[in-house]
Amino acid sequence: MKKLLLASAILCLIFSACGSGSDSSDDTYYYVTRLGNDTLAIERVKTEGNQLIADVVLRSPRISLTSYQLEFDESGHLASMYAATFKDKFSGYGIAQGIVSQILKVEGDSLKIEYEGRNGTVSSSILNDKNFLPFIDMVHWPYDIAFNWAHESEADSIHQYLITGSRASDFIIHNTADNEYTLRHPSRGVMYVQTNSAGDMVWLDAKETTRKLIVERVKKLNFDELTAKYIEIDKKGSPFGTLSPAEENSTSFGGSDFKVTFGSPQKRGRSIFGGIVPYGEVWRTGANTASHFSTTKDIYISGNKVPAGEYTLFSIPEENGGTLIINKQTGQNGQAYNQERDLLRVPMMREKNTEEVEGFTIQVVKTNSGGSIELLWDKTIYYVDFNF
Numbered sequence: 001m002k003k004l005l006l007a008s009a010i011l012c013l014i015f016s017a018c019g020s021g022s023d024s025s026d027d028t029y030y031y032v033t034r035l036g037n038d039t040l041a042i043e044r045v046k047t048e049g050n051q052l053i054a055d056v057v058l059r060s061p062r063i064s065l066t067s068y069q070l071e072f073d074e075s076g077h078l079a080s081m082y083a084a085t086f087k088d089k090f091s092g093y094g095i096a097q098g099i100v101s102q103i104l105k106v107e108g109d110s111l112k113i114e115y116e117g118r119n120g121t122v123s124s125s126i127l128n129d130k131n132f133l134p135f136i137d138m139v140h141w142p143y144d145i146a147f148n149w150a151h152e153s154e155a156d157s158i159h160q161y162l163i164t165g166s167r168a169s170d171f172i173i174h175n176t177a178d179n180e181y182t183l184r185h186p187s188r189g190v191m192y193v194q195t196n197s198a199g200d201m202v203w204l205d206a207k208e209t210t211r212k213l214i215v216e217r218v219k220k221l222n223f224d225e226l227t228a229k230y231i232e233i234d235k236k237g238s239p240f241g242t243l244s245p246a247e248e249n250s251t252s253f254g255g256s257d258f259k260v261t262f263g264s265p266q267k268r269g270r271s272i273f274g275g276i277v278p279y280g281e282v283w284r285t286g287a288n289t290a291s292h293f294s295t296t297k298d299i300y301i302s303g304n305k306v307p308a309g310e311y312t313l314f315s316i317p318e319e320n321g322g323t324l325i326i327n328k329q330t331g332q333n334g335q336a337y338n339q340e341r342d343l344l345r346v347p348m349m350r351e352k353n354t355e356e357v358e359g360f361t362i363q364v365v366k367t368n369s370g371g372s373i374e375l376l377w378d379k380t381i382y383y384v385d386f387n388f
Contacts, residue, residue: 029200030221031140034214036268040240044223045141050074054141055090057227059240065090065227067098068134068141073106076149077130080105088231090224104134104163113166124166135162135169140215143193144201146173147181151199185209187335210287210335211243212276241266244287249363254371254388256297258364260313263287263334267358272378273317282325284334285315285375291362292330293373299386301326301346306386311343313362315375317382322348324373324384348375348382355379 027048033041044055052070057063065086073079084098102115111128114121131149133142146160150173157175161168172184181193189209196202204215233239244263251258263286270276277283285291294310306326314325314337329341353376360377370387 030218030223031144032216032218032221033138033140034216035212035243036266036270038240038268039226040213040243041138041140042221042223042226043139043141044221045144050076052141052145055223056136056139056141057223057230058138059230059234060138061242062239063230063234065098066101068136075130078104078106078132081134083134090227102134104132111163113163115165122166126166126168129161131159131161132168133160133162135164135171138211138213140201140204143183143204144217146171146183147193147195147201148199150175150181151195207276212270245359246288247359247361249361251364251366253366254297256295256299256308256388258296258371259294260292260362260364260373262291262313262360262362263289264359264361266360267356267378273380274319277317277377279318279322280316282337283315283317284337285313286334286360286362288334290314290327290330290332290334290336293326293362293364297388299371299388301344301384301386304344304346306343313373315348315382317348318350321350322382324348324382346384348384351381351383353379353381 028044028046030045031043032039040060041056041058046053050072052072054068056066056068058066066083067086067090068081068083070081071079081102081104082100083102084100086098103112105112106128109128110125111132112123112125114123116122133145136142142162149160150158158173160171160173162171169186171186174182174184176182179195179197181195183191183193183204185191188211191209192205193201194203200217202217204213206213244265246261247264248259248261265287273279290312292310293313295306295308297308299306310330312327312330312332314327316323316325323345325345326343327337327341328343329338356379357376360375363374363376365372365374367385370385372383372385375382
């Protein structure tokens, strides 16, 4: 850590932009990231010659303030990046008052990587292919640089390698039309991007990924005022929270113990079924790891036996019902659905809920004839009845 702190002091002498900046200067722009009707992150980006400074307020699971300072070589490739974290406010642009927490630096043919891990400073290096950019979860200014590079390329598709920890991950950028692109995350899916005529990213739609974010580039933003507001909200004990918190419901009846565990994405003002959850497609039925269901006693669904044990749940929602999938594979990510491991598929019923459910919920409830597995979200209930 002493080495990182020393680097912070040295960098402030290198970067002339450590002073405060105006929220409306010609070389400053902003990204606003929304999840439904909630603002998840704001980013203030300032460019000056071969330098870029980005201040980022990220609100999940609790607020974090980070400043990034990058320098590019004469060919436009990344030469160095320093990231610093702040406790309660930014001091204008730059990392002068922060604690440096990550360093990327080109040295000869290598890219040196240094960051703070759980057990202290982690150092490594990889062969520098002069095409690296940092990957920062839920932060989007690195994508803007990537799309500038893609805009300058004559190829329809490029492989953009982003540094995650101490390794490089392959993000594929494909030009689909004038100023329109797709960006494929290695594991989360495809994002749709619009750029302006200069190749700047102006809009990103992640509706087909696990995050389902919307990112917009704006010219003006009350960045400092919003930062102070979000800090106060966080201090009052009302943080943005985890995007899809892990939940668990347990109950016992009919001589059996039931348990369901699932990731609970939040509605956040969005259209759910037929919206962010398409009809007619296999849905992970939650978020993050696959949703799990267990019973300590055999149950029967539409005459089909479900032996006592643990399973994962997937579904195919439809406007008038749909299908519940009970799968024998367990422990996997919710995107790792393997149809060959299905135990059975059974019809789901759908009805309107009298109350709006903000966080997706799976529960097992007792009925007069046995029980029911229920999926609740927004004002919708999908359910499958069972007996013993």
